[in-house]
Structure formats: structure tokens, C-alpha cells
Amino acid sequence: SAQKDYKLWLRYDKIQDAVIASEYKNNLKGIVSLGSSETAKISLAELETGISHMLENKPEIRSAINGENNLIVGSQTALNSDLKKVLASDFDKINNEGFIIKSISLKNKKQIVITGKNDVGVLYGVYSFLRLIQTNKSIKNLSIVDSPKINLRVLNHWDNLDRTVERGYAGFSLWNWQKLPDFIDQRYIDYARANASIGINGTVLTNVNANALILTPQYLEKIEALANVFRPYGIKVYLTARFSAPIEIGGLKTADPKDVAVANWWKDKAKEIYKRIPDFGGFLVKANSEGQPGPQNYGRDHVDGANMLADAVAPFGGVIMWRAFVYSEHDANDRAKQAYAEFQPYDGKFKDNVIVQVKNGAIDFQPREPFHPLFGAMKKTPIMMEFQITQEYLGFSTHLAYLPKLFQEVLASDTYQKGKGSTVAKVIDGSLTHTKLTGIAGVSNIGNDLNWTGHPFAQANWYGFGRLAWDPYLDSELIADEWLRCTFSNDENFIKPVKEMMITSREAVVNYMTPLGLHHIMDTGHHYGPGPWISDLSRPEWNPTYYHKADKNGIGFDRAKTGTNATAQYAPEVEKVFDNLETCPEQDLLWFHHVSWDYKLKNGQTLWNGMALKYQEGVNQVQEMQKTWNNAGKYVDEERFKEVQMLLEIQSKEAKWWRDACLLYFQQYSGKELPVGVEKPK
Ligand code: GCW
Secondary structure (H helix, E strand, O other): OHHHHHOOOOOOOOOOOHHHHHHHHHHOOEEEEOOOOHHHHHHHHHHHHHHHHHHOOOOEEEOOOOOOOEEEEOOHHHOOHHHHHHHHHHHOOOOOOOEEEEEEEEOOEEEEEEEEOOHHHHHHHHHHHHHHHHOOOOOOOOEEEEOOOOOEEEEEOOEOOOOOEOOOOOOOOOOOOOOOOOOOOHHHHHHHHHHHHOOOOEEEOOOOOOOHHHHOHHHHHHHHHHHHHHHHHOOEEEEEOOOOHHHHOOOOOOOOOOOHHHHHHHHHHHHHHHHHOOOOOEEEEOOOOOOOOOHHHHOOOHHHHHHHHHHHHHHHOOEEEEEOOOOOHHHOOOHHHHHHHHHHHHOOOOOOOEEEEEEOEOOOOOOOOOEOOHHHHOOOOOEEEEEEOOOOOOOOOOOOOOOHHHHHHHHOOEOOEOEOOOEHHHHHOOOOOOOOOOEEEEEOOOOOOOOOOOOHHHHHHHHHHHHHHHOOOOOHHHHHHHHHHHHOOOOHHHHHHHHHHHHHHHHHHHHHHOHHHOOOOEOOOOOOOEOOOOOOOOOHHHOHHHHHOOOOOEEOOOOOOOOOOHHHHOOHHHHHHHHOOOOOOHHHHHHHOOEEOOOEOOOOOEHHHHHHHHHHHHHHHHHHHHHHHHHOHHHOOHHHHHHHHHHHHHHHHHHHHHHHHHHHHHHHHHOOOOOOOOOOOO
């Protein structure tokens, strides 16, 4: 039953409801597959497996459209002229990766057709169709016309060549470099399949803290083997490029982007890669950040570096994803301001095939951060989102935290870049800025654990990232609903409370770790557990005390006009809201303001009491989650039930640990008693 975890959301369990099952059987007498490519074969195989498992009945595979109630599957070019005609206006509405699922009448016979402009679109349609069955939706009168809203939907693996995974909590890297290229682990195929099922179309295989060796022929042949596995699933491979690679593996004296020999070295390297992998996606680069080499080592800037690499991959249609996660100890008055300072002045200066990859918030994947100001400030540059699916700051794979809730909050934030309604989602899907290149990345939480992600519920974060990458306007509750039905059960008595548990879980983590805008107060290095007292690290901006600034008078980081003026990096409308204590959302209060312990919150509590109560609320919420799960036992197999139960027990203990540690520490400054309702530390 460890296999139950392994199957992710593609379990294809038997449909329990007999009425629904018979509707499916009646509508699915035969499958007609019109394609012959590798991808088309995958579509057909997936339908056969999925349907036969869910209905315990294998539809007939027909070589031509005979009779009625067929499922006709194939790309636009493979359709006969009748079908083309019926679907013509729908084809006008989809892009290259989109799909159509439609109930039609052909020569007076009822059929369902799944199609798209090419076979990968069809494959997305197939997974979407199977999901309808998995979630027990009617398939009687289908009319679904859907396309991904973002072009590059990629996972970022922070996987090292020794198979350790930076910030990975699900075992070791999936990529077995030692056995590649000749040994193809079934897991690579299952990985590609899972990604295709949620529309992910790219994967960066290696850590942004990059090793130049990945660009040597010895490794490139392994990359080629993986690319060959992923291609039929519509997934492109990308690599991280270490900026100093020309020195380390190229024998050059410099990696200066303005040096002709350096530029030529990258051009040759690109040629070499594309010869092996004609659809290679391009490079992801972390430069001049946390000790990584970059153009600034040679007195150049991000534009010089990114554009030089862009020229190398441009002839082959490649892209450069250049990260904006930069900060340095030299200007440490406010780390949150540095990415804007280094990038905003270069807006519009990057080549067309460069996209700047920005983390969702200005610090670093905290349980809650206001959206990164660069999303509103780069008006002429394609910007892509970087979310972290692995829970570096949210309890690793031990705590249950449903991240699509966090992702949605960021995507729905209004940048006011072009007036009201200029949400982050509209920036990254290009609808606001009209950039051709659009993208979204998720730092992967996948490893070689039997269940892929360490925590059974962490699978929902992978799933939810993919769904939001496809459509950044989807509701995270709907995604939780889908995932639960596909992964566990369609029983409403299970779905309702467990969905509620998932939805609450993210706020619970915020409450017991960093309520009211607190941030970066976790223990140093590993980032697990509380450490607000740490103040002796060599770089000021690594110390938790730098972020909370608690003293006898109060707590919080003044980023308003009165302080570092980081609020000025936002559009004036947003700046005004954050700047003013009256209008600043309380969930971001201590992110933007230093306030006294007696400051009155909206609910009438003093800041100290309100903060203590928030910590307690987080603890209470986890206890509620435990209760919910304990009642869910009869809908879940024993093994997954117990796993989650044990993990929630740890989470519950650690929520108290966070509460007690933070309150005892901050109490030294506030000098106040804990309010009624907050448990006293033992
Ligand atoms: O979140 C921090 C992590 C580092 C990471 C870095 C980054 C890959 O603590 O482990 O390095 O950010 O995003 O570059």
C-alpha cells in the first residue's frame, strides 16, 4: 500500500457510485485513437488504464468511428473533415497547448471528442477528461475549451550532482546520474506522466547553486536521455548555468560577459547542447547572489550577463530565466529593497528571450509575504513567478501546509501597475504587459521517497502548483477539492471537512510561526523551528533580530516612509495603503511597521495580547486539524491514515514549541503577562 502514495492523484480507483458509473459506461463504448506519435500512444494508454480501472470495464479500441458513444481522440490534423468543421470555431479559441473536449453528434450519432492543435494538447485534454471521471462529474453534455494561460510552466529542482537536494525533504534526487544515460528508471516516466497530467511543460533539472560539470559532454549525454523520456509528455528540459563555467570547464581565464572568447564559448556550448537536444528549453541562472559568480564580478550588470547568454541560445529558440533573488551584506539596511534596486533601473533593457524570475515576496519564501514590488515595477520586461513548493520555511515535509492558498493570495494581489485590477496573475500571464514570454516556476518538493514528496498532503502542493501554472485564476479551494477526490475519496463526508482542514492549514502555520507580518525568525541554516533570539551571525541580514527588531518599545520592521521607505517601491496606490498604519492590512503589520506593544489592533486587543492570541490560535487550528483527520479514518486506507496522523501529532507538538519559544522570547521585551486564553508554557 506504499503504492497508494506512489500513484499520486492518478490512482484511478473504481467508481463507487453505481448510477454515475453506468452513465460513464454508456457514454464510453469505444475509443478511437487517430494519432500514431509517441504522445498519441501515451494518450491512448492512459485512457485505457484510467477507464478500465475506474469502470472495471475495458472500452473497445476501434480503428474507425463505428457506431455511437465513442471517445474520439486525436489532434486537429488527424480529424476527418466532418469533425474539423464541427470544431472549427473552438479551434479558433485555443492556443498551441490547448484542448477541446466536446460531446457532438456526427451523422446523428453521439460521440465525445478530445482534440487539440497538436498531440500534447490532446494529452492535456485526456488528463482533464480522466479527471472528470475521477471527480465523478457528468460527461453527458461536454463542452470544454481550455488553454494554458502561461507559456513556461516549470519545476525548478534544486538537485545536486551527488543526488542531495538543497532544501529537499523527500529523500534524494530522482536523477540517478551514475546509471544514466543507459538505465532509464521507470520513475522518470512516472514523473513525466504526473507532470503532464497537470500541464507542467518544463523542468530545470539542477540546482540554481550550480555545478559547471553538468555542461560537460559526460553529463550532457545523461541530460539527453532524460530529455528523450520527457519529450513525448510535452516536457522540455532546462539546466542551470554556472556563470563561471567558461573558466571551470572551458579553460578560459575569465567569465566576463563582454569578453568575446567568453561569449563564443557559450555560443559553442549552446550549439553542442542543441545538437543533442533540439528542443532544449534554455538556462536558469542565479548570478551574484549568495556567493554565486556573476557579471558583477567583472564590473558588469545583470543585463550584460543575461543578454550574453540570451544571444547564445537565441538561434535555437532557447530562453534565459535570470533570477532576481539578490541581496548583499554591503547594503544591508533593508534586504527587501535590493532586488528592486538592482533590476528596476534595467527595465526594458533585456533581450526578447530573457525572462526575469522573481520570488513571490521580497525576502525569501516566508509563510506570508506581501507580493514582491518588482511585479508592479517592471513594465517592459517579462517577469516570471518563482514559488517554492518545497516547504523550506513551512515545516519541511513534516507539517501539513496547503500552499495553493498562499500562491492564490499572491496571484490575486493588486500591483496597481496599470490602475486597479492589475493583479500579479495578470502581470505573469502577460495580459497586462503584453509580453510574449510568460512563465511560472515552482521549486520542487519531489525526491525519491516512496510517496515522492515526504508528506502525503505535500503532493497537493505539487498538484496545485501545476493547476495554477495552467490557470493562475483558479480557486485554491476548487483545486483542493479535485485533488482530494483524485487522491482519496469522492465521499462528501470526507471531502467537506478534509478540504476545510487543507484550506485552514496555511493560515495555521502563519499563526503559530509568524503572525501579523513577522518573518524570518526561524532557526538559522536549516530554517526549521523558532530562533527569534539569534543575533550573532556574520551577516546582519541573516539574523532573525534584524527582521523583528523587538525592543522595550515594540516590535516590527519599519519599511514605511518613517523607516527604510521600501513601500516606495510599490505603485503609489499600494504604497499609500502599506504606509499608513490605519490601512496597512494587519496580516502585514510588522512587515511594514514598528509598533508599540500597546498598539491597538482592529479587534481592540493590544498588539502583545493579539500576537499571543494568534500564536495560540495556530496551535488550536492544528488541534482541529488532528480532530478532522481522526474522523476521516474510515475513508482512507490504514497506511496513509496513520502516516498523516503521526505527522499531525508532530505538527501539533511543534506548533506549541513555536508558540512557547516566541512568546517567552518576546515577553522579555514586552514585559507583559500572557492574556487569558493563551496556554502558559510548561
Ligand atoms: O531560500 C534560500 C535558500 C537557499 C537557496 C536560495 C535561493 C538555492 O535558503 O538554499 O539556494 O534561497 O533561492 O537561491
